[in-house]
Amino acid sequence: MTGRLADIPLPDGSVEVRGALHLERTAHGLRPWRLPAWTAAQFPDEALLRVAQMPSGVRLAFRTAATVLELAIQAPPEPPRPGAVELMLDGLRTDRAALPAAGGPAVLRFTVGAGAAVAGGAEREVELWLPQWTSVELVALRADAPVLAPRPSGRRRWLHHGSSISQAPEADSAAETWPWIAADRAGADLLNLSLAGNAHLDPFTARTVRDQPADLISLKIGINVLTAASFRRRAFGPAVHGFLDTVREGHPDTPLLLVSPVLSPPFERTPGPGRYEQTADGPRFAALGDPADIPAGALTLETVRAELARIAAARSAGDPHLHYLDGLALLGPRDADGLADLLHPNPAGHRLIGERFAELAFGPGGAFAPARPGAA
Missing domain, CATH: 2.60.120.260 (Galactose-binding domain-like)
Structure with a gap:
Protein backbone atom coordinates (compact mmCIF):
# COMPACT_ATOMS: atom_id res chain seq x y z
CA MET A 1 0.00 0.00 0.00
CA ALA A 149 22.51 5.96 -2.66
CA PRO A 150 22.71 3.89 -5.84
CA ARG A 151 25.14 1.03 -6.02
CA PRO A 152 28.01 1.35 -8.52
CA SER A 153 26.75 0.15 -11.88
CA GLY A 154 29.97 -1.60 -12.85
CA ARG A 155 29.47 -0.34 -16.40
CA ARG A 156 32.15 1.30 -18.48
CA ARG A 157 31.68 5.07 -18.71
CA TRP A 158 31.19 6.14 -22.32
CA LEU A 159 31.71 9.84 -22.99
CA HIS A 160 30.23 11.00 -26.29
CA HIS A 161 30.51 14.46 -27.84
CA GLY A 162 28.56 15.45 -30.93
CA SER A 163 26.02 17.85 -32.38
CA SER A 164 22.21 18.05 -32.36
CA ILE A 165 22.17 14.73 -34.19
CA SER A 166 23.44 13.20 -30.94
CA GLN A 167 21.42 15.47 -28.64
CA ALA A 168 18.35 14.48 -30.66
CA PRO A 169 15.51 17.03 -30.63
CA GLU A 170 13.36 14.75 -32.79
CA ALA A 171 13.26 11.92 -30.25
CA ASP A 172 10.28 11.77 -27.89
CA SER A 173 12.52 11.28 -24.86
CA ALA A 174 16.15 10.80 -23.88
CA ALA A 175 15.60 7.04 -23.98
CA GLU A 176 14.85 7.20 -27.70
CA THR A 177 18.00 9.06 -28.74
CA TRP A 178 20.58 7.04 -30.59
CA PRO A 179 23.31 7.40 -27.89
CA TRP A 180 20.92 6.01 -25.24
CA ILE A 181 19.91 3.15 -27.55
CA ALA A 182 23.56 2.27 -28.17
CA ALA A 183 24.48 2.56 -24.48
CA ASP A 184 21.51 0.43 -23.46
CA ARG A 185 22.38 -2.33 -25.91
CA ALA A 186 26.06 -2.26 -24.97
CA GLY A 187 25.58 -1.94 -21.21
CA ALA A 188 27.53 1.33 -21.03
CA ASP A 189 27.16 4.27 -18.64
CA LEU A 190 26.49 7.25 -20.94
CA LEU A 191 27.81 10.79 -20.51
CA ASN A 192 26.31 12.75 -23.41
CA LEU A 193 28.24 15.97 -24.02
CA SER A 194 26.58 16.63 -27.38
CA LEU A 195 25.88 20.31 -27.99
CA ALA A 196 23.35 21.13 -30.69
CA GLY A 197 24.82 23.58 -33.18
CA ASN A 198 28.01 23.84 -31.13
CA ALA A 199 30.30 20.96 -32.07
CA HIS A 200 32.98 23.28 -33.45
CA LEU A 201 36.17 21.79 -31.98
CA ASP A 202 36.13 24.46 -29.27
CA PRO A 203 39.13 24.30 -26.91
CA PHE A 204 36.90 24.56 -23.82
CA THR A 205 35.00 21.47 -25.01
CA ALA A 206 38.25 19.60 -25.56
CA ARG A 207 39.41 20.48 -22.04
CA THR A 208 36.06 19.35 -20.64
CA VAL A 209 36.42 15.96 -22.34
CA ARG A 210 40.03 15.74 -21.19
CA ASP A 211 39.13 16.31 -17.54
CA GLN A 212 36.20 13.89 -17.28
CA PRO A 213 36.66 10.28 -16.13
CA ALA A 214 35.93 7.99 -19.06
CA ASP A 215 36.58 4.42 -20.10
CA LEU A 216 35.49 5.08 -23.70
CA ILE A 217 35.34 8.30 -25.74
CA SER A 218 33.68 9.04 -29.07
CA LEU A 219 33.83 12.33 -30.94
CA LYS A 220 31.32 12.87 -33.74
CA ILE A 221 32.63 15.84 -35.70
CA GLY A 222 31.73 17.63 -38.89
CA ILE A 223 28.12 18.62 -39.47
CA ASN A 224 28.18 21.87 -37.46
CA VAL A 225 31.37 22.80 -39.28
CA LEU A 226 29.25 22.77 -42.46
CA THR A 227 26.01 24.30 -41.20
CA ALA A 228 27.87 27.30 -39.76
CA ALA A 229 30.75 27.29 -42.26
CA SER A 230 33.03 27.70 -39.25
CA PHE A 231 36.11 26.16 -40.87
CA ARG A 232 37.88 25.94 -44.17
CA ARG A 233 40.26 23.15 -45.09
CA ARG A 234 43.38 25.05 -43.96
CA ALA A 235 42.14 25.42 -40.35
CA PHE A 236 40.02 22.29 -40.02
CA GLY A 237 42.77 19.66 -39.97
CA PRO A 238 44.98 21.41 -37.39
CA ALA A 239 41.89 22.07 -35.23
CA VAL A 240 41.04 18.35 -35.22
CA HIS A 241 44.63 17.51 -34.28
CA GLY A 242 44.57 20.10 -31.50
CA PHE A 243 41.29 18.76 -30.12
CA LEU A 244 42.65 15.21 -30.11
CA ASP A 245 45.93 16.35 -28.52
CA THR A 246 44.02 17.99 -25.66
CA VAL A 247 41.83 14.93 -25.08
CA ARG A 248 44.90 12.71 -25.05
CA GLU A 249 46.48 14.82 -22.29
CA GLY A 250 43.92 13.37 -19.90
CA HIS A 251 43.22 10.06 -21.65
CA PRO A 252 46.45 8.84 -23.25
CA ASP A 253 45.33 5.22 -23.60
CA THR A 254 41.53 5.40 -23.54
CA PRO A 255 39.80 3.89 -26.59
CA LEU A 256 38.96 6.96 -28.69
CA LEU A 257 36.61 6.73 -31.66
CA LEU A 258 36.53 9.53 -34.22
CA VAL A 259 33.16 9.47 -36.03
CA SER A 260 32.46 11.38 -39.22
CA PRO A 261 29.03 12.80 -40.16
CA VAL A 262 26.05 10.70 -41.15
CA LEU A 263 24.25 11.38 -44.41
CA SER A 264 22.94 14.90 -45.07
CA PRO A 265 22.16 15.25 -48.81
CA PRO A 266 22.30 19.06 -49.01
CA PHE A 267 25.87 19.18 -47.68
CA GLU A 268 27.41 16.10 -49.30
CA ARG A 269 28.91 18.03 -52.23
CA THR A 270 27.85 21.60 -51.45
CA PRO A 271 29.54 23.78 -48.84
CA GLY A 272 27.72 25.57 -46.05
CA PRO A 273 26.49 27.61 -44.38
CA GLY A 274 23.09 26.06 -44.02
CA ARG A 275 19.61 27.43 -43.64
CA TYR A 276 16.47 25.92 -42.16
CA GLU A 277 13.57 26.44 -44.54
CA GLN A 278 9.87 25.70 -44.62
CA THR A 279 9.00 23.89 -47.84
CA ALA A 280 5.95 22.20 -49.29
CA ASP A 281 7.38 18.93 -47.92
CA GLY A 282 7.94 20.37 -44.45
CA PRO A 283 11.04 21.83 -42.75
CA ARG A 284 14.23 21.18 -44.68
CA PHE A 285 17.88 22.17 -44.46
CA ALA A 286 19.51 23.76 -47.49
CA ALA A 287 23.19 24.33 -48.23
CA LEU A 288 23.94 27.90 -49.30
CA GLY A 289 27.60 27.63 -50.32
CA ASP A 290 29.08 27.55 -53.80
CA PRO A 291 30.65 24.28 -55.02
CA ALA A 292 33.04 26.39 -57.09
CA ASP A 293 34.63 27.44 -53.77
CA ILE A 294 35.71 23.90 -52.87
CA PRO A 295 39.15 24.11 -54.57
CA ALA A 296 39.86 27.23 -52.51
CA GLY A 297 39.15 25.39 -49.25
CA ALA A 298 35.39 25.31 -48.68
CA LEU A 299 34.35 22.09 -46.95
CA THR A 300 31.67 19.58 -47.87
CA LEU A 301 30.71 16.41 -46.02
CA GLU A 302 32.69 14.39 -48.55
CA THR A 303 35.86 16.41 -47.86
CA VAL A 304 35.25 16.39 -44.09
CA ARG A 305 34.98 12.59 -44.04
CA ALA A 306 38.12 12.23 -46.14
CA GLU A 307 40.04 14.60 -43.87
CA LEU A 308 38.93 12.85 -40.68
CA ALA A 309 39.84 9.45 -42.13
CA ARG A 310 43.25 10.77 -43.16
CA ILE A 311 43.92 12.27 -39.71
CA ALA A 312 42.86 9.08 -37.92
CA ALA A 313 45.06 6.94 -40.16
CA ALA A 314 48.07 9.23 -39.70
CA ARG A 315 47.73 9.37 -35.91
CA SER A 316 46.92 5.70 -35.37
CA ALA A 317 50.50 4.73 -36.16
CA GLY A 318 51.53 6.27 -32.85
CA ASP A 319 48.17 5.92 -31.12
CA PRO A 320 46.86 2.34 -31.35
CA HIS A 321 43.81 3.23 -29.26
CA LEU A 322 42.52 5.78 -31.81
CA HIS A 323 39.92 4.49 -34.27
CA TYR A 324 37.75 5.90 -37.05
CA LEU A 325 34.13 5.18 -37.96
CA ASP A 326 32.61 6.46 -41.19
CA GLY A 327 29.27 8.06 -40.36
CA LEU A 328 27.76 6.67 -43.57
CA ALA A 329 28.01 3.21 -41.98
CA LEU A 330 25.56 4.46 -39.34
CA LEU A 331 23.15 6.21 -41.69
CA GLY A 332 24.02 6.39 -45.37
CA PRO A 333 22.45 6.87 -48.80
CA ARG A 334 20.30 3.75 -48.48
CA ASP A 335 18.82 5.15 -45.26
CA ALA A 336 17.62 8.56 -46.47
CA ASP A 337 14.11 7.85 -45.17
CA GLY A 338 15.62 7.94 -41.67
CA LEU A 339 16.10 11.72 -41.93
CA ALA A 340 13.49 14.17 -40.68
CA ASP A 341 14.68 17.34 -42.43
CA LEU A 342 17.60 16.21 -44.62
CA LEU A 343 19.93 16.58 -41.64
CA HIS A 344 18.47 15.30 -38.33
CA PRO A 345 17.42 11.67 -37.89
CA ASN A 346 13.77 10.93 -37.28
CA PRO A 347 12.84 8.39 -34.55
CA ALA A 348 13.42 5.47 -36.94
CA GLY A 349 16.77 6.96 -37.90
CA HIS A 350 17.78 7.21 -34.25
CA ARG A 351 16.97 3.55 -33.69
CA LEU A 352 18.99 2.60 -36.76
CA ILE A 353 22.03 4.66 -35.76
CA GLY A 354 21.90 3.41 -32.16
CA GLU A 355 21.69 -0.23 -33.18
CA ARG A 356 24.46 0.10 -35.75
CA PHE A 357 26.73 2.03 -33.38
CA ALA A 358 26.27 -0.64 -30.73
CA GLU A 359 27.25 -3.28 -33.27
CA LEU A 360 30.12 -1.43 -34.98
CA ALA A 361 31.68 0.23 -31.91
CA PHE A 362 30.85 -2.12 -29.03
CA GLY A 363 30.55 -5.36 -30.98
CA PRO A 364 33.31 -7.84 -31.87
CA GLY A 365 36.23 -6.07 -33.51
CA GLY A 366 34.83 -2.63 -32.64
CA ALA A 367 36.79 0.17 -31.01
CA PHE A 368 34.93 -0.37 -27.73
CA ALA A 369 34.85 -4.16 -27.71
CA PRO A 370 36.02 -5.31 -24.26
CA ALA A 371 38.53 -7.73 -25.73
CA ARG A 372 40.38 -5.04 -27.70
CA PRO A 373 43.86 -4.18 -26.42
CA GLY A 374 43.56 -1.12 -24.21
CA ALA A 375 39.84 -1.53 -23.58
CA ALA A 376 38.75 -1.28 -19.97
Missing part, protein backbone atom coordinates in the same frame (compact mmCIF):
# COMPACT_ATOMS: atom_id res chain seq x y z
CA THR A 2 1.19 3.48 -0.83
CA GLY A 3 2.41 5.44 2.18
CA ARG A 4 2.90 9.13 2.71
CA LEU A 5 5.28 10.79 0.26
CA ALA A 6 8.35 12.33 1.88
CA ASP A 7 10.62 14.99 0.38
CA ILE A 8 14.08 13.80 -0.60
CA PRO A 9 16.66 16.61 -0.43
CA LEU A 10 18.38 17.54 -3.69
CA PRO A 11 21.19 17.09 -3.88
CA ASP A 12 22.34 14.89 -1.05
CA GLY A 13 24.29 11.70 -0.64
CA SER A 14 21.37 9.48 -1.53
CA VAL A 15 20.58 10.93 -4.98
CA GLU A 16 23.19 11.20 -7.71
CA VAL A 17 22.69 13.56 -10.66
CA ARG A 18 24.47 11.58 -13.34
CA GLY A 19 25.43 13.13 -16.66
CA ALA A 20 25.58 16.72 -15.35
CA LEU A 21 28.86 18.60 -14.93
CA HIS A 22 27.42 21.57 -13.02
CA LEU A 23 24.34 22.13 -10.85
CA GLU A 24 23.17 25.72 -10.79
CA ARG A 25 21.18 26.84 -7.77
CA THR A 26 18.12 28.78 -8.99
CA ALA A 27 15.08 30.40 -7.40
CA HIS A 28 13.15 27.17 -7.93
CA GLY A 29 15.76 24.49 -7.29
CA LEU A 30 18.65 23.03 -9.28
CA ARG A 31 19.34 23.37 -12.99
CA PRO A 32 21.68 20.71 -14.45
CA TRP A 33 24.33 21.80 -16.94
CA ARG A 34 26.26 19.50 -19.27
CA LEU A 35 29.27 21.82 -19.34
CA PRO A 36 31.33 23.02 -16.37
CA ALA A 37 30.44 26.48 -15.09
CA TRP A 38 33.78 27.98 -16.17
CA THR A 39 33.06 27.36 -19.86
CA ALA A 40 30.31 30.03 -19.94
CA ALA A 41 32.91 32.79 -19.60
CA GLN A 42 34.91 31.50 -22.57
CA PHE A 43 32.01 31.65 -25.02
CA PRO A 44 29.01 33.40 -23.46
CA ASP A 45 26.76 32.70 -26.44
CA GLU A 46 23.05 32.35 -25.74
CA ALA A 47 22.62 29.38 -28.09
CA LEU A 48 25.47 27.44 -26.49
CA LEU A 49 24.29 28.19 -22.95
CA ARG A 50 20.77 27.10 -23.88
CA VAL A 51 21.79 23.68 -25.23
CA ALA A 52 24.26 23.13 -22.37
CA GLN A 53 21.30 23.52 -20.00
CA MET A 54 19.27 20.89 -21.86
CA PRO A 55 19.85 17.72 -19.82
CA SER A 56 20.33 15.15 -22.57
CA GLY A 57 21.51 12.00 -20.82
CA VAL A 58 21.15 13.54 -17.35
CA ARG A 59 19.32 11.40 -14.79
CA LEU A 60 18.65 11.13 -11.09
CA ALA A 61 19.95 7.83 -9.73
CA PHE A 62 19.09 6.26 -6.38
CA ARG A 63 17.92 3.07 -4.70
CA THR A 64 14.52 2.60 -3.09
CA ALA A 65 11.67 0.21 -2.36
CA ALA A 66 9.14 2.98 -3.05
CA THR A 67 6.02 2.23 -5.08
CA VAL A 68 5.24 5.87 -5.89
CA LEU A 69 7.64 8.64 -6.91
CA GLU A 70 7.03 12.29 -7.68
CA LEU A 71 9.38 14.69 -9.40
CA ALA A 72 8.51 18.38 -9.24
CA ILE A 73 10.13 20.42 -11.99
CA GLN A 74 10.07 23.91 -13.47
CA ALA A 75 10.27 24.06 -17.26
CA PRO A 76 10.60 27.15 -19.46
CA PRO A 77 7.35 28.55 -20.86
CA GLU A 78 6.25 27.04 -24.15
CA PRO A 79 9.25 24.77 -24.73
CA PRO A 80 9.57 23.82 -28.43
CA ARG A 81 9.62 20.10 -27.61
CA PRO A 82 8.65 19.47 -23.98
CA GLY A 83 9.64 15.81 -24.03
CA ALA A 84 9.24 13.43 -21.13
CA VAL A 85 10.93 11.98 -18.07
CA GLU A 86 11.59 8.24 -18.23
CA LEU A 87 11.59 5.90 -15.23
CA MET A 88 14.15 3.09 -15.31
CA LEU A 89 13.98 0.26 -12.79
CA ASP A 90 17.05 -1.96 -12.65
CA GLY A 91 17.95 -0.69 -16.11
CA LEU A 92 14.53 -1.31 -17.71
CA ARG A 93 12.14 1.38 -18.92
CA THR A 94 8.91 1.01 -16.97
CA ASP A 95 7.10 4.37 -16.99
CA ARG A 96 7.08 7.77 -18.65
CA ALA A 97 5.64 11.16 -17.68
CA ALA A 98 5.29 13.87 -20.31
CA LEU A 99 6.09 17.49 -19.53
CA PRO A 100 3.23 19.95 -20.06
CA ALA A 101 3.18 21.54 -23.49
CA ALA A 102 2.87 25.01 -21.94
CA GLY A 103 5.93 24.51 -19.75
CA GLY A 104 6.07 26.05 -16.30
CA PRO A 105 5.78 24.11 -13.02
CA ALA A 106 4.74 20.47 -13.07
CA VAL A 107 4.63 17.48 -10.76
CA LEU A 108 5.36 14.23 -12.57
CA ARG A 109 4.07 11.12 -10.83
CA PHE A 110 5.43 7.63 -11.38
CA THR A 111 3.61 4.59 -10.06
CA VAL A 112 6.12 1.82 -9.68
CA GLY A 113 3.28 -0.60 -8.95
CA ALA A 114 2.91 -3.81 -7.00
CA GLY A 115 4.45 -5.78 -9.84
CA ALA A 116 7.72 -3.95 -9.38
CA ALA A 117 7.82 -4.27 -5.60
CA VAL A 118 10.22 -6.99 -4.59
CA ALA A 119 9.27 -9.42 -1.81
CA GLY A 120 10.18 -7.98 1.55
CA GLY A 121 10.33 -4.43 0.20
CA ALA A 122 13.85 -4.81 -1.20
CA GLU A 123 15.31 -1.75 -2.86
CA ARG A 124 15.64 -1.41 -6.60
CA GLU A 125 17.99 0.72 -8.67
CA VAL A 126 16.06 3.71 -10.01
CA GLU A 127 16.93 6.29 -12.64
CA LEU A 128 14.78 9.21 -13.76
CA TRP A 129 16.03 10.37 -17.17
CA LEU A 130 15.34 14.03 -17.90
CA PRO A 131 14.24 15.37 -21.32
CA GLN A 132 16.99 15.92 -23.85
CA TRP A 133 15.65 19.08 -25.48
CA THR A 134 14.11 21.13 -22.65
CA SER A 135 15.98 22.71 -19.78
CA VAL A 136 14.41 21.91 -16.42
CA GLU A 137 14.92 23.00 -12.85
CA LEU A 138 14.66 20.22 -10.28
CA VAL A 139 12.33 21.45 -7.55
CA ALA A 140 11.65 18.37 -5.42
CA LEU A 141 11.81 14.59 -5.36
CA ARG A 142 9.31 12.66 -3.25
CA ALA A 143 8.96 8.96 -2.47
CA ASP A 144 6.81 6.76 -0.26
CA ALA A 145 9.84 4.85 1.07
CA PRO A 146 13.39 5.77 2.07
CA VAL A 147 15.86 6.62 -0.67
CA LEU A 148 19.43 5.30 -0.56
